[in-house]
Amino acid sequence: MADLFDASSQVPDTTPRPLADRLRPQSLDQVIGQDHVLGPDGPLGTMLTSSTLSSLILWGPPGVGKTTIARLLADQTNMHFIQISAIFTGVPDLRKVFDAAKLRRTQNRQTLLFVDEIHRFNKAQQDGFLPHMEDGTILLVGATTENPSFELNAAVLSRAQVMVLKRLELSDLERLAQRAEKELQKPLPLTGEAREALLGMADGDGRALLNLVEQIIGWKTDAKLDTDALTTRLMRRAAQYDKSGDAHYNLISALHKSVRGSDPDAALYWLARMLDGGEDPRYLARRITRMAVEDIGLADPQAQPICLQAWETYERLGSPEGELALGQAVAYLALAPKSNAGYVAFKAAMKAAKKTGSNPPPKHILNAPTSLMKDQGYGNGYDYDHDAEDGFSGQNYFPDGMKRPVYYQPVERGFERELKRRLDYFVKLRAKRQS
Incomplete structure (x- = not known):
């Protein structure tokens, strides 16, 4: 059965209304925290001013x-409002919604169809909206917590504008708390520090804050509660973190870039955020090791072994003790000298390998275990480097006719400074041998 809300239906309501419902804004200018979208210069504000509202x-x-x-x-636009949830709505329910919208359109009234969790509709269901969006039967407003570019069809996105709403800041939450106190005609029985802790518990979610406020107002207390008393009575709200959603990718990106940016404090913070959100430490161990290979490389040859040791330590100790080893590895990586020269060189070599196809190695570096191979010239003219002056022959090891490329260019940081010195030495020696 679809979760449908029809604004025209009149249902007697004798039950107490939750605080979040009582404080629901009655106009767009009462919405807190989204001025970048709803303000006069915001995209949605501009649409409304010019009466050009499109699907969103x-x-x-x-x-x-x-x-x-x-x-x-x-x-505000005098449209008929219908709300459905993608979790509970099937194809038959959608047909009823579209048929009703078509009938309404013959009566010169457009339908605003609000689809909560729209990303949960599959591709075929999303495609079903397209003809009704195009002919003006519905104006679609979809809501999603996931990145639309990953979760929604390109065809739907091309017919709708994406509006990015922000999590509420502490100042926004404070305004909301003050509205709640005015509505309830009662101040929150909290000290200043406890009030700040309450706002932090809401984690940017206005609805969660109002639910917490409603609980606190119901407590019988003669004195203001401090932070300890508040946290004892309230279960702290779990951090918003979906191990398969946007938060997962956003936080691992923040961790990686903090390491790359040599900021151990920020790196440890994002590591802690992911662990606190329930991320698998083994996934983190793998990604941390990748950071050592990609962003530090040979500038600090110890970085990769330290990550592998931290990974092994976690496997032996488990959580939470083993997580400390991952934290120490992250701190080490953040402070290590950085170089992506090896990473860049490998990518360039892979690109060249695809481009040059099946060009064989030069015959002088091929083994000749059979007489036929010797007759073909395999191994002829090979210079054994250990017999050469300085242990370096300077021979060509690329395919015949291929211009010698340069892939690996070490930086003047960490151990790669020494590798650069060696590389420069061999470049000069090779030129000398070839001349």
């Missing part, structure tokens, strides 16, 4: 006003 995808974390904005858009 509202992308943002939970509790930032996606549903509220959709409802208010319908009110």
Whole structure:
């Protein structure tokens, strides 16, 4: 059964309304924290001013006003509002929605169809929206917590504008808490520090904050509660982290770039955020090792073994003790000299290998275990480097006719400074031998 909401239905409501519902904004200018979208110069504000509202995808974390904005858009544009959830709605339900919207259109009223969790619809279901969007039967407003470019069809995205909504800042949450106190006609029984802790517990989610406020207001207490008393009575809200969603990729990117940027404090913070969110430490161990190979390389040859040792230590100790080894590896990587010269060289060599195809090695470096191979010239003219002056023959090892490339260019940092010195030495020696 579809989760449908029809704004025209009149259902008697005698049950107490949750605080979040009582404080739902009645106009767009009452929405907190999304001025970059709703303000006069924001994209949605501009659309409304010019009366050119198009289909939208509202992308943002939970509790930032996606549903509220959709409802208010319908009110402001005098459209009929229908809400469905992609989790509970099937193809037959969608057909009923579209048929009703077509009938409404014959009566000169457009339908704003709000689809919560739109990314949960499969490709075929998403394609089903297209003809009704194109002929004006519906104006689609989809809400998603996931990156639309990964989760939504290109055809849907090409017909809708993506609006990015932000998690609420502490100042936004404070404004919301003050509205709640005014509505309830009662101040929160918290000290200043406890109030800040409460805002932090909401983790940028306005709906979560109002739920917490509603709990606290119901407590019987004569004195203001401090932070310890607050956290004892409230279970701290779990951090927003989906190990297969945007948060996963955003946080691992933040960790990697903090390491690359030589900031151990930031790197440890993002590592802790991922561990606290329930990320698999083995995944982190693998990614940390990759950072050593990709961003440090031969500038510090100890970086990779330290990561592998941390990985092995975690396997032996498990959580939470083994996580400390991963933290130490991250700190070491952040402070290690950085070089991606080996990474760049390998990619360039792979590109060249694909381009040059099956060019054989020069015959002088081929083994000749049979007489036929010797007759073909295999091994002829090979100079044994140990017999050469300085242990270096300077021979060519690339395919015949291939211009000698340069892939590996070590930097003047860490151990690669020494490798660069050696490389320069062999370049000069090779030129000398060839002359």
